[in-house]
Amino acid sequence: xxxxxxxxxxxxxxxxxxxxxxxxxxxxxxxxxxxxxxxxxxxxxxxxxxxxxxxxxxxxxxxxxxxxxxxxxxxxxxxxxxxxxxxxxxxxxxxxxxxxxxxxxxxxxxxxxxxxxxxxxxxxxxxxxxxxxxxxxxxxxxxxxxxxxxxxxxxxxxxxxxxxxxxxxxxxxxxxxxxxxxxxxxxxxxxxxxxxxxxxxxxxxxxxxxxxxxxxxxxxxxxxxxxxxxxxxxxxxxxxxxxxxxxxxxxxxxxxxxxxxxxxxxxxxxxxxxxxxxxxxxxxxxxxxxxxxxxxxxxxxxxxxxxxxxxxxxxxxxxxxxxxxxxxxxxxxxxxxxxxxxxxxxxxxxxxxxxxxxxxxxxxxxxxxxxxxxxxxxxxxxxxxxxxxxxxxxxxxxxxxxxxxxxxxxxxxxxxxxxxxxxxxxxxxxxxxxxxxxxxxxxxxxxxxxxxxxxxxxxxxxxxxxxxxx
Numbered sequence: 001x002x003x004x005x006x007x008x009x010x011x012x013x014x015x016x017x018x019x020x021x022x023x024x025x026x027x028x029x030x031x032x033x034x035x036x037x038x039x040x041x042x043x044x045x046x047x048x049x050x051x052x053x054x055x056x057x058x059x060x061x062x063x064x065x066x067x068x069x070x071x072x073x074x075x076x077x078x079x080x081x082x083x084x085x086x087x088x089x090x091x092x093x094x095x096x097x098x099x100x101x102x103x104x105x106x107x108x109x110x111x112x113x114x115x116x117x118x119x120x121x122x123x124x125x126x127x128x129x130x131x132x133x134x135x136x137x138x139x140x141x142x143x144x145x146x147x148x149x150x151x152x153x154x155x156x157x158x159x160x161x162x163x164x165x166x167x168x169x170x171x172x173x174x175x176x177x178x179x180x181x182x183x184x185x186x187x188x189x190x191x192x193x194x195x196x197x198x199x200x201x202x203x204x205x206x207x208x209x210x211x212x213x214x215x216x217x218x219x220x221x222x223x224x225x226x227x228x229x230x231x232x233x234x235x236x237x238x239x240x241x242x243x244x245x246x247x248x249x250x251x252x253x254x255x256x257x258x259x260x261x262x263x264x265x266x267x268x269x270x271x272x273x274x275x276x277x278x279x280x281x282x283x284x285x286x287x288x289x290x291x292x293x294x295x296x297x298x299x300x301x302x303x304x305x306x307x308x309x310x311x312x313x314x315x316x317x318x319x320x321x322x323x324x325x326x327x328x329x330x331x332x333x334x335x336x337x338x339x340x341x342x343x344x345x346x347x348x349x350x351x352x353x354x355x356x357x358x359x360x361x362x363x364x365x366x367x368x369x370x371x372x373x374x375x376x377x378x379x380x381x382x383x384x385x386x387x388x389x390x391x392x393x394x395x396x397x398x399x400x401x402x403x404x405x406x407x408x409x410x411x412x413x414x415x416x417x418x419x420x421x422x423x424x425x426x427x428x429x430x431x432x433x434x435x436x437x438x439x440x441x442x443x444x445x446x447x448x449x450x451x452x453x454x455x456x457x458x459x460x461x462x463x464x465x466x467x468x469x470x
Contacts, residue, residue, distance in 0.1 A: 004160040006058040007098050013041025013068035013082030015125030015148035018133075021074035022141070033141060035131040038148045039069030039079035041124030046095060046158075048112035049088040053202075055160055057088075069127045069148060076132060082124060091163045092240055095121055098157040105157045109374075113163065113240075120374060121156050125149035128404055134415060144412040146404040164202060164215035165349040167238050168285075169270070170247035171262045172218075175287040177201070178332035179247065180216040183342060207346035214345075215241065239274055242352040244282045245345065248301060250294035250329075259286075259297050260304045267308065281352065283326045283345060290331040298329055383428045389438040391449070393425055402442045417450075426451050 016038025023031025044066050067082030092113060097106030110119030128146030135142060168176040184203025201216040217238060238244065246266060248259045263284075270277040284305055286298055305325055313319040326344055330337035381395025401419050406412040420426060429440065430451060438449045 004055065006055045006158050007062065007100070007155055008058050008087075008158065009063045009100075009153070009155050010044040010087075010122040011063075011065045011153035012044050012122040012124040012151035013066040014151045015039070015041050015127040016069035016071040016079035017148045018128035018130040018145035019072035019074055019077075020131045020143060020145040023075070033131040033135060034074055034076050035145050036072030036074070036076050036078040037130050037133075038072045038127030038146075039081040040127045041069045041148075041151045042066030042082035042084040043120045043124045044122035045084055045086045046089050046093070046110065046112060046119050046121055047086050048091050048093065048115055048117045050091050050115040052088055052090040054090060055093070055158055058158065066122070066124060066151070068151070069125070071148070072127070072130045072145075076130070078130075079127060081127070084124075086118075089158060090160050091115060092161045094159045094161065095119060096157045096159070098155040100155045109156065120371060122152040122154060123374070123378075125151040126400065126404075134411075139411070142411060144406055144409040144415070146412075147406060149400050149404055161240050163213070164241050165212040165353065166243040166245050166283075166345055167215045167217050167241040168245045168247055169217055169238060170266060171249065171253075171257065173253050174247045174249040174262075175332045176216050176247050179285070179287065179330070179338075180214055182332050182335060182338055183214060205342055205346070207343050210346040210350045212346055212349040214245070238270065238277065242281070242356070243345065243349055244270075244277075244280050245285050245341075246282050247285045247287055249288055250286050250297045250301075251288045251291040252297075260300050263301060263304055264308075281325075281348065283328060283341070283348065285341060286327065286329045287332055289329045290334050290336065302327055381423070381425065381428070383425075383432045383434075385432055385434075389435075390441065391429055391432060391434050391438060392441045393429070394442075397423060398425060399443055402445055407445065413447075 018038050019035035021033065021035040023034040025031060044064060064085055064087060066085040069082045070079035072079045089112060093111075094108060095110040095112070096108050098104075099106065109121055112119060126149045128148045131142045131145045134144065168179060170176055180201060180203045184205045203214050203216070205212055205214050246263070248263055249257070250259060252259060267278075270280075284301065286294075286301055288294065289298065305327060309322065309324050310317060313322045316322065326348075328337055328341040328344065330341055332338075378396040381393060381398045384392045384394075386392060398420065401416055401423075405416045429449060434440070434449050434451075436448075436450055439446055440449050
């Protein structure tokens, strides 16, 4: 079974709490704090694996949870960290945020295109620090520790896009399945009615010097780019291919379609779905040339292909950018022209992939891209003025600090205030117009704002408000 889109709920492991403890042993006066740290919770990690061909493992199981960290103990005994949960996905899997209530996909979290590439989709909660970390020159016996951080949990959408080198694209019943069966060992269902192929098929094709993976994408119809039929389900698999094999039925099919009209419509749907597909290299494959009376059709198709190529360069035949696509006339029934098509496709795929590999070597390591982006998102925070001298602060880093604070411990609250100041929250509140005595809300907590950073603009604005009230 071919599964290319699923939704799963992931929950990382909660962090363990730090310990507030003091060393108490005979003959050791004033032993000092010795509370250990809590263990961090395990992460939910997605890893691309080239041995997996679909998302079927997530078809019936939708909830996944990592191990939690254990609490710290006295005598500087740190809690154990929870085990990460690694979920294997096929190459070409895109990961997006997903809202289960509205059933809509959100921001892209990762795009796993290389074997072994990883992305953390739910970060385990940090373990709380024991009181040994809060000793200063003026605070010799800190009587507080951090609580463990609750883990992230969310719904994500996994969408697989085939990682084929070349894609057979065209209207229904133009012979794409027959072609992939003749070119490779793939054995798709073949019949004389439209939409025989309902899921993409992959086949490995071998030439003398090179090999490539070809995908038989189900037939497209007019309006596919707007989702008509199963347009979006099929078009997504064309995005990653290096080369498009545009298949045209020279016979017109059982509907007696115009092959030139089909050629123009398919190109329009590709360009409407994704602008970059307009620049994707194409090889034009005129199929069923064994049928009588197709010579005129081949001539008309060649003329249309040339006209489209000229239009791309403003009609200038002598432009350096003018490239006339290759046109191959073949028959999936008799095998005519297939050897030439396979050799040309293999060579072009090799050249395109070589260029892509050279560009890839100059980029950063893929294993680090998504983690850097996740960390950057976590550090961001936002301040909102609700009016009535009430402000809210939101952001993962800020909320994490609040969650890890013991609110019945004055020392812990004072420590939180220093952490928020260091992160820049205090300055952001002042810039937003907050002044001493205003109410600040973070998650379910509210406290009075106290700062020595009130700007001149804020003080002036407050003075004006007081004058108006008088």
